[in-house]
Amino acid sequence: MQHKDLSGGRWRRLSLVEQMANIGSEVERAIQWKAKNNIPYASQANVRALELFDLTLADSRHGAGRREIARARELWLDYFIGDNQYHQQASEWQRYFYFFAFAARNRCETA
Secondary structure (H helix, E strand, O other): OOOHHHHOOHHHHOOHHHHHHHHHHHHHHHHHHHHOOOHHHHHHHHHHHHHHHHHHHOOHHHHHHHHHHHHHHHHHHHHHOOOOOOOOOHHHHHHHHHHHHHHHHHHHHHO
16 A cells, blocks of 8 residues: 555545545656656556545545546546547546646635
């Protein structure tokens, strides 16, 4: 486990938006390292992203929202290590997670 401090309960103190923004950071790292053909670093970022997806799915506060989280995880795996059967592009993943990062940042600035 890469995020030992988060799995200990700190992750559950974050809002869903903050959790998704953190997943997006790891997804972005994986995309960038893969683009640079640094497969070991890309794989490590992917493992961290999956770990955060799993911690988010385990968070009982999200109820019906788990379905979208699980679907995003499935699509991410298809894009990053699968056959990309849905013909996704890096820019789509970056756009998807950008809005979570934007919302999380604005939330922190107003809090």
